[in-house]
Amino acid sequence: MALLEVRDLSVSFARKGEPTVTAVDGISFDVQPGRTVGLVGESGCGKSVTSLAIMGLLPRRGTEVSGSVLFEGTDLLGLSQRDIEQRRGRDLGMVFQDPLSSLNPVVPIGLQVAEVIERHRGVPRRAAMSQARELLDRVGIPDPDRRLKEYSHQLSGGMRQRALIAMALACRPRLLIADEPTTALDVTIQAQILDLLTTLVADTGTALIMITHDLGVVAGMCDEVNVLYAGRVVERAERHELFAAPRHPYTAGLMASVPRLDSSGEQRLSPISGSVADNIPWEQGCAFCPRCSNALQLCGQATPEVEHTGDGRLLRCHNPVGEATPISVEGP
Amino acid sequence: MLPSTQRKQRIDELAETGPGPDAGVSLAASAWRRLRRNPVFLVGASIIGAFVLLALSSPLLAQHDPALRLLEDQVSRAQNEIPPPQPGFPLGGDQYGRPFLSRLLLGSQQTLLVAVMATVIGLGGGLTLGILAGAFGGWVDTLVMRVVDVMLSVPSLLLAVSIGALFAQQTQFTVILAVAIVQVPIFGRLLRGSMLAQRASDHVLAARALGVKERSVVFRHMLPNALGPVVVQSTLSLAVAIIDAAALSFLGLGSGDTSVPEWGQMLGSAQNFFDSHPQLAFWPAGCIILVALGFTLVGESLRDALDPKNRR
Numbered sequence: 001m002a003l004l005e006v007r008d009l010s011v012s013f014a015r016k017g018e019p020t021v022t023a024v025d026g027i028s029f030d031v032q033p034g035r036t037v038g039l040v041g042e043s044g045c046g047k048s049v050t051s052l053a054i055m056g057l058l059p060r061r062g063t064e065v066s067g068s069v070l071f072e073g074t075d076l077l078g079l080s081q082r083d084i085e086q087r088r089g090r091d092l093g094m095v096f097q098d099p100l101s102s103l104n105p106v107v108p109i110g111l112q113v114a115e116v117i118e119r120h121r122g123v124p125r126r127a128a129m130s131q132a133r134e135l136l137d138r139v140g141i142p143d144p145d146r147r148l149k150e151y152s153h154q155l156s157g158g159m160r161q162r163a164l165i166a167m168a169l170a171c172r173p174r175l176l177i178a179d180e181p182t183t184a185l186d187v188t189i190q191a192q193i194l195d196l197l198t199t200l201v202a203d204t205g206t207a208l209i210m211i212t213h214d215l216g217v218v219a220g221m222c223d224e225v226n227v228l229y230a231g232r233v234v235e236r237a238e239r240h241e242l243f244a245a246p247r248h249p250y251t252a253g254l255m256a257s258v259p260r261l262d263s264s265g266e267q268r269l270s271p272i273s274g275s276v277a278d279n280i281p282w283e284q285g286c287a288f289c290p291r292c293s294n295a296l297q298l299c300g301q302a303t304p305e306v307e308h309t310g311d312g313r314l315l316r317c318h319n320p321v322g323e324a325t326p327i328s329v330e331g332p
Numbered sequence: 333m334l335p336s337t338q339r340k341q342r343i344d345e346l347a348e349t350g351p352g353p354d355a356g357v358s359l360a361a362s363a364w365r366r367l368r369r370n371p372v373f374l375v376g377a378s379i380i381g382a383f384v385l386l387a388l389s390s391p392l393l394a395q396h397d398p399a400l401r402l403l404e405d406q407v408s409r410a411q412n413e414i415p416p417p418q419p420g421f422p423l424g425g426d427q428y429g430r431p432f433l434s435r436l437l438l439g440s441q442q443t444l445l446v447a448v449m450a451t452v453i454g455l456g457g458g459l460t461l462g463i464l465a466g467a468f469g470g471w472v473d474t475l476v477m478r479v480v481d482v483m484l485s486v487p488s489l490l491l492a493v494s495i496g497a498l499f500a501q502q503t504q505f506t507v508i509l510a511v512a513i514v515q516v517p518i519f520g521r522l523l524r525g526s527m528l529a530q531r532a533s534d535h536v537l538a539a540r541a542l543g544v545k546e547r548s549v550v551f552r553h554m555l556p557n558a559l560g561p562v563v564v565q566s567t568l569s570l571a572v573a574i575i576d577a578a579a580l581s582f583l584g585l586g587s588g589d590t591s592v593p594e595w596g597q598m599l600g601s602a603q604n605f606f607d608s609h610p611q612l613a614f615w616p617a618g619c620i621i622l623v624a625l626g627f628t629l630v631g632e633s634l635r636d637a638l639d640p641k642n643r644r
Contacts, residue, residue, distance in 0.1 A: 055541055061470075089543030096541075099535035106556045115552070116542045167542055 002030040003207050004175055007065035011053050023049040025231035025282055031175065036201065036208040038222035046231040047211045051177045053215055055094055056084040090120040093168035097180040099160035103152035109163050110148025113170060120171045135166040140196060151203045158189035162196065169200055176201065177209045194221060215258050219243060227251045230287035236314040247320040249294040288319065363637040374631025383623050389441040394434035399591035402427035414609050426612060427605060435593040436615055442594035443574055446508055450573040453512035455566050458519020466527025467550040477524065484516040492576050494546050496585035504587040511576045522565055526558035551600040560638040567631035578620050595620050
């Protein structure tokens with residue numbers, strides 16, 4: 001059984017006097033225990049909202065969440081505030097994008113880590129502090145005894161993110177959501193943090209949802225990739241298959257806009273034109289249609305349905321790449 | 333010296349001012365580090381220090397009992413005469429022949445008491461309202477803030493006067509209470525605003541994502557980060573409290589008991605003699621202005637020191 005089953009998850013924000021905005025429009029995916037699943041897409045495609053919805057961290061007022069998020073068979077969306085609070089940090093962990101603003105500036109690092117352990121393990125402060133020390137040591141923070149007493153502004157960016165990872169993994173959650181965990185870091189530190197995440201996840205058997213716009217991160221870490229566009233999954237595949245043969249024009253476009261070391265100097269990068277904001281709603285056809293290089297007349301008129309293309313892949317496209325444009329077959 | 337070595341030295345110096353000296357230093361400690369070098373703070377703190385010292389040691393410094401009419405024989409109602417400075421009485425006496433300098437010295441005690449008590453009570457009330465509104469949000473927030481709005485819509489002195497006038501008998505305590513109630517909405521509104529800002533902050537979201545209990549989120553993650561502006565306001569409010577208390581006394585809503593001297597009340601009773609004996613008003617007014625200035629200077633420099641933009 002899957003550890004996490006997200007089914008038809010939709011999130012829309014309604015404000016008085018403003019039209020309702022749908023950020024997530026029926027997303028479904030599974031996370032198997034111990035696997036790393038990537039959610040990939042541009043800014044505004046619904047990645048972060050999906051993760052906040054799974055964690056139950058969206059504000060209650062003005063937010064409509066539908067569908068189901070089954071975690072080991074329990075629907076997280078149906079839990080009371082108290083129950084979901086108990087699961088956060090214990091069963092589900094989360095690491096955010098900006099490590100500086102995600103740490104409390106007036107509480108020492110050690111106390112912040114210990115607080116989580118105290119909360120979920122019910123151990124006294126002293127024991128929690130010594131566990132916190134071990135954790136900081138495990139995530140590779142040098143001189144943990146000193147760092148325990150320091151404040152977030154005294155740590156480097158990489159160390160802050162390590163501390164946040166320590167906090168998220170303090171109670172050995174079975175699922176960790178990492179929301180662009182390396183975007184705010186230097187390139188060299190990015191590699192270290194990804195390496196750390198990979199190791200910790202492998203050691204503890206934690207399943208990981210990796211939210212990113214960086215295909216390099218996906219290529220390096222994820223077992224399975226979900227490509228999101230305008231709040232829907234447009235393509236899903238195992239990592240190797242996705243990179244070997246992207247089918248959705250959006251996936252192909254994302255890959256073509258990343259510089260590669262092994263490409264010849266002649267080849268130019270080809271960005272996807274436009275931005276997510278200028279899409280059309282899914283009800284009136286494919287949302288990617290205005291930016292798509294493969295668009296057919298059909299794409300602007302009918303919403304493409306999800307197709308299982310065999311070998312576990314999933315595709316939402318009328319005219320995928322890597323396949324001859326369907327031509328009416330002429331009889332002999 | 334060669335330019336290249338100069339540059340090297342500058343870079344070394346810059347590097348040294350990096351995380352080095354601040355290591356192991358809390359927010360409060362680094363704010364203190366900046367304050368110590370700020371001349372505005374030093375001037376303000378000196379004034380306040382002198383004032384507090386004066387208030388504490390005034391029973392020793394004052395040579396005479398402030399309630400005794402020692403120079404009563406020199407007072408003449410008909411000729412509008414008030415005892416002039418003389419040996420043993422450097423500032424002479426007041427309109428009842430009481431020793432003016434001793435009254436001025438001992439007046440610092442009452443003034444300090446009123447300022448501190450009013451601010452503490454106002455702060456307590458304001459914190460309660462601010463935490464309620466900021467932590468619960470929703471209808472609690474709306475209710476609390478409407479009450480605060482109503483209180484803020486009345487000019488503060490007028491409100492203090494109205495509250496003071498509500499009591500049948502004015503004592504020092506009613507003055508404190510009147511001044512304190514005026515402070516409550518200011519603190520409440522300020523704290524609520526910064527609590528809401530904290531509520532939307534990333535580290536509060538991160539704490540929630542770790543399953544931290546709501547109570548702990550409010551008191552450990554939101555409140556301590558929201559207190560900065562309130563700390564600043566409370567030093568400023570000490571100055572306002574002194575002025576408001578003086579104004580109440582001046583308007584005759586102060587303590588009726590004139591045997592215990594207080595600057596505002598001294599100033600108030602001097603108004604009838606302002607033409608002929610301005611020194612009776614000059615001294616207490618000067619003291620009030622100086623002390624209020626001291627608190628204001630400290631408040632302003634504290635505001636700068638706690639400004640997150642100045643933090644490294």
